[in-house]
Amino acid sequence: MIDIKFLKENVELVKQAVVNKNEKADVDKIVALDEHKRKVQFNFDQLRARQNQVSKEIAGIKKQKGDASELLAEMKDVAKKVKELSAELAELETGLYNAVLEIPNVPDECVPVGKDESSNKYIREWSEKKNFDFKPKTHEELSEHLLDFQRGGKLTGSGFPVYTKYGALLERALINFMLDTHVYKNEYTEVKTPFIVNRKTMTGTGQLPKLENDMYHINEDDLFLIPTAEVPVTNLHADEICQNTALPIKYVSYTPCFRREAGSYGKDTKGLQRVHQFNKVEMVRFVRPEDSEAALEEMVGNAEKLLQDLGLHYRVIELCTGDLSFASARTFDIEVWAPGSEKYLEVSSVSNFRDFQARRAGIRFRDVDNSVKFVHTLNGSGLATPRTFIALIETWQQADGSIQIPDKIKSYMQGIEKLDFS
RNA sequence: GGAGAGGUGGCCGAGUCGGCUUAAGGCGUACGCCUGCUAAGCGUAUGAGGGUCAAAAGCUCUCCGUGGGUUCGAAUCCCACCCUCUCCGCCA
Numbered sequence: 001m002i003d004i005k006f007l008k009e010n011v012e013l014v015k016q017a018v019v020n021k022n023e024k025a026d027v028d029k030i031v032a033l034d035e036h037k038r039k040v041q042f043n044f045d046q047l048r049a050r051q052n053q054v055s056k057e058i059a060g061i062k063k064q065k066g067d068a069s070e071l072l073a074e075m076k077d078v079a080k081k082v083k084e085l086s087a088e089l090a091e092l093e094t095g096l097y098n099a100v101l102e103i104p105n106v107p108d109e110c111v112p113v114g115k116d117e118s119s120n121k122y123i124r125e126w127s128e129k130k131n132f133d134f135k136p137k138t139h140e141e142l143s144e145h146l147l148d149f150q151r152g153g154k155l156t157g158s159g160f161p162v163y164t165k166y167g168a169l170l171e172r173a174l175i176n177f178m179l180d181t182h183v184y185k186n187e188y189t190e191v192k193t194p195f196i197v198n199r200k201t202m203t204g205t206g207q208l209p210k211l212e213n214d215m216y217h218i219n220e221d222d223l224f225l226i227p228t229a230e231v232p233v234t235n236l237h238a239d240e241i242c243q244n245t246a247l248p249i250k251y252v253s254y255t256p257c258f259r260r261e262a263g264s265y266g267k268d269t270k271g272l273q274r275v276h277q278f279n280k281v282e283m284v285r286f287v288r289p290e291d292s293e294a295a296l297e298e299m300v301g302n303a304e305k306l307l308q309d310l311g312l313h314y315r316v317i318e319l320c321t322g323d324l325s326f327a328s329a330r331t332f333d334i335e336v337w338a339p340g341s342e343k344y345l346e347v348s349s350v351s352n353f354r355d356f357q358a359r360r361a362g363i364r365f366r367d368v369d370n371s372v373k374f375v376h377t378l379n380g381s382g383l384a385t386p387r388t389f390i391a392l393i394e395t396w397q398q399a400d401g402s403i404q405i406p407d408k409i410k411s412y413m414q415g416i417e418k419l420d421f422s
Numbered sequence: 423g424g425a426g427a428g429g430u431g432g433c434c435g436a437g438u439c440g441g442c443u444u445a446a447g448g449c450g451u452a453c454g455c456c457u458g459c460u461a462a463g464c465g466u467a468u469g470a471g472g473g474u475c476a477a478a479a480g481c482u483c484u485c486c487g488u489g490g491g492u493u494c495g496a497a498u499c500c501c502a503c504c505c506u507c508u509c510c511g512c513c514a
Binding site: 038044048059079240242245366372 | 467
C-alpha cells in the first residue's frame with residue numbers, strides 16, 4: 001500500500017498515477033478522512049492521558065488508605081467517553097486503511113505513460129524467428145499425444161488440461177530444469193509453500209481487495225487458491241523485521257497457479273494459451289531499497305537465460321503505465337515466439353513493487369544505523385510452463401511431425417532425443 | 423477427532439491472587455575504548471507504530487496471538503476464536 005504521508009505530500013502525483021494506471025480511487029477523500037481521523041485521535045489521546053494520570057493518582061491514594069471516591073466518580077464518566085471515542089477512532093482507522101488499500105502503486109518515473117499495451121516499449125530480442133522449410137503446425141495440432149483437453153473438460157471444465165505421458169514428462173522436465181538452474185546457477189533458495197492461503201496473505205501482495213473475482217475461493221474456510229507463488233512466498237516474511245545481513249533474500253518456488261480469468265472468456269483461450277490451472281516457477285526477492293533497480297534487471301536476465309537455453313526466440317518489452325498491475329512500479333514482460341501459432345506469448349512478467357507490498361504485508365529490515373525500513377520486493381516468472389511448452393514444441397517440431405528435445409533438457413527427459421509418434 | 427502445554431520486543435526469556443512494568447535479564451546489533459590484526463573483554467545506546475512540531479528534542483497515545491467483556495486502571499481477571507508444540511486415535 002502507498003505511504004499515506006507520501007500521498008499527502010504528493011497529492012497531484014498520486015492522482016496522476018491513478019489516472020495513468022486506469023484505476024479509480026478518490027485521493028481527496030483520503031486526505032479529508034485522514035484529517036478527520038487525526039482530530040478524533042487528538043481528542044482521544046488527550047482524554048486517555050487524563051485517564052492514565054488520574055488512575056495513577058487513585059493508585060497512590062488507595063495505597064495510603066485514602067478516600068478516592070470523588071475521583072472515581074469523575075473517572076466513571078471519562079471511561080465512558082474514552083470508550084465512545086475509541087470506537088469512533090477504530091471505525092475511522094479501518095475506513096482510512098481500506099481507502100488507502102484501493103490506491104495503486106505509483107509507477108517509476110521512467111515508465112512510459114500509456115493507456116494500454118499499444119504503448120508498451122520494445123526493449124530487445126534474442127535470436128530470431130525460426131525459418132521452416134515446411135509449414136509449422138500449431139501446438140494444438142502437435143499435442144495429440146501430449147495433452148488431453150477433452151478429458152480435462154470432463155474432469156473439471158474447460159481450461160483444465162491433462163498432460164499425458166510424454167507431455168507430462170516434458171512439463172516435469174521443464175519445471176526441474178528451471179528450478180535447478182535457479183538454485184544451482186543463480187543462487188536462489190527453493191521453497192515449497194501451501195497452494196491455499198488466507199485473506200490476509202492475499203491482501204499482503206495486493207490481490208485483494210481488488211481482484212477477488214479472479215480468485216478461486218473456498219467459502220467454508222474463507223481461503224483462496226493461489227494465482228501465483230508470489231502470494232505465499234512474498235508473505236513468508238510478513239510482519240517480520242529482517243536483519244540487514246539477511247538481505248538480499250532470493251527464493252524460487254514451483255507451484256500450480258489457479259486463475260478464474262473472469263471476463264476474459266474467448267480471448268486466447270485456444271489450447272494451452274490461457275488456462276485456469278497451470279504450473280509456474282517463480283522467483284521472489286527481498287532487497288534493500290537501493291538495490292531493487294539492479295535486482296529487476298538481473299531477474300529479467302535470469303528468465304531470459306532459460307529461454308536461451310531452450311533455444312527459443314523471444315522479445316523483452318517494458319509495460320506502460322496502463323498495462324502495469326495494481327501493485328507494480330515497473331514491469332518487464334518476456335514474450336516467446338510460437339512459430340506455429342505465429343505470435344508472441346507472454347511467459348514471464350518481472351516486476352519491482354518497491355515498498356508497496358512490503359508496506360501492506362509489514363516486511364521490514366533493520367538497517368546498519370539500526371533504523372527500521374521497508375524492504376523492496378520483486379518477483380518474476382521463471383517461467384510459466386504452458387506457453388513455454390507451446391513455444392518449445394512449435395519451435396522444435398520437425399517436418400516428419402516429431403519434436404526434437406533441446407540439449408539442455410535431455411537429461412531431464414531420460415535422455416530422449418526426440419519425441420516421435422509416427 | 424480426543425487430551426495436555428504454550429503464544430511477551432530482531433531472537434531467547436522473566437513477569438499474571440490488577441496499580442512505581444515508562445515489560446527484568448540475556449543474546450544480537452550500533453558506536454566508542456582496548457588490541458600489531460582478529461577474537462575476547464570493558465563502556466554506552468538499542469522494541470514497533472501513530473499524534474503534536476518547519477524539524478529535532480520534548481510531551482503524548484496505542485501495541486504482550488486475535489476479537490470482545492469486567493474495572494477509575496488489564497500482559498495480568500472473564501468469554502470466544504486462531505495458531506504452535508507434545509501424546510493418543512485415524513489416515514496418505
